[in-house]
Amino acid sequence: MSQQINELELQNLRHMIGAHDTCIKKLETYAQQCQDPQLKQMLQADANDAKANKQKLMSFLQ
Template sequence: MSDLTELELQNLRHLIVGYELTQDKMQDYAQRAQDQQVKQFFQKAAQSSQQTKQQLMRFL
């Protein structure tokens, strides 16, 4: 793996934190949702955010 520049590392960390926050929000929305379809929508969005975050973390 090639070395990351300081700027690339900062950008990567920023993206990871953003996806982590999105995952937390989507999980919270899913827990609060009354409608089952809405709940599933937010659960899938949370899962997608988690997967993307994990993929980005592989670059660290």
């Protein structure tokens, strides 16, 4: 069952998707520059979580 979203909800989704995208890029950059293996792994895991959340948010646009 598909529901339509209103303009405000669409704007909010776009904002949240953009924010997740920014987080992904920053976390991946931090992970690449990190020397500590544990911290590097944690940053990459957080980036992966942000990617999953972004995909979940994008599913509402379909």
